[in-house]
Amino acid sequence: MPDNQLGEFLRARRERLRPQDVGMASYGVRRVTGLRREEVAVLARVNPDYYARLEQGRERHPSPQVLDALCRALQLETDARTHLYQLAGTAPSDQFTHTTDHVSPALRQLMDGYPGAPAFVINRTLDILATNALADILYSPFEQADNLARMTFLDPAGRQFYPRWDWTAEATVVNLRQGAGLDPDNPRLRELVRTLTEHSADFTRLWNTHGVRGKTQDAKHLRHPDVGLLTLTYQAFDVRDAPGQQLVIYQAAPGSPSAHALNLLGSIHATWNQTQPYPR
CATH class of the missing domain: 3.30.450.180 (Beta-Lactamase)
Structure with a gap:
């Protein structure tokens, strides 16, 4: 069976975020670690079934627009963002890169x-x-x-x-x-x-x-x-x-x-x- 590095990466990053990290309310007992798939789909404004297929490895070639949206939803830093694009077999769009005027x-x-x-x-x-x-x-x-x-x-x-x-x-x-x-x-x-x-x-x-x-x-x-x-x-x-x-x-x-x-x-x-x- 082919590996599913893209889906595994998405799932791991989803599990690192809590609802309060992304400004979402949380109700009742949560049976998953971190965000639910449906919550990531809402944040990225993609179809929940499509996002599920990405994690499951049934869809392996999301568009750059979808990848940009997932980067924002999962709050990926620069290196993680680049890695996501590499897993999807495409080049990152520099337009997404956040800039700052703060000099360390x-x-x-x-x-x-x-x-x-x-x-x-x-x-x-x-x-x-x-x-x-x-x-x-x-x-x-x-x-x-x-x-x-x-x-x-x-x-x-x-x-x-x-x-x-x-x-x-x-x-x-x-x-x-x-x-x-x-x-x-x-x-x-x-x-x-x-x-x-x-x-x-x-x-x-x-x-x-x-x-x-x-x-x-x-x-x-x-x-x-x-x-x-x-x-x-x-x-x-x-x-x-x-x-x-x-x-x-x-x-x-x-x-x-x-x-x-x-x-x-x-x-x-x-x-x-x-x-x-x-x-x-």
């Missing part, structure tokens, strides 16, 4: 462990969620270092800070488009696009091209008023326990003028802190 203390500590490299965390809408000390001073020419798209298109400092402004503007928009595809109903995204469209003809023109691209490994060319031109490479890391967040770390080639400039920026930050805390 452990990640902040990791960023602060790179005093010689600007490091910051962004989300899919390019909001800057956290920075280390050197990223603070790197972005100090901007009125507010809050969102990379807003800084590029609406802050007067943007065109001076980015010597290759046209290239930066296009890269920013295609990155934002990618985030829109992953989370199209994000209210923060709609608000940001509306603001940028209202106030920037350049953004509107680029946004309407519908270009989509993730982050590349192209060097960043920046101009800081205190140290001049910098050429920096960077690495972007997905934050495993916070889907939608990326940790970005800039670095300069050892011994290069840009490395010297970053060291100088660090010294400026240290001098600043002797008189007043730098805003973060």
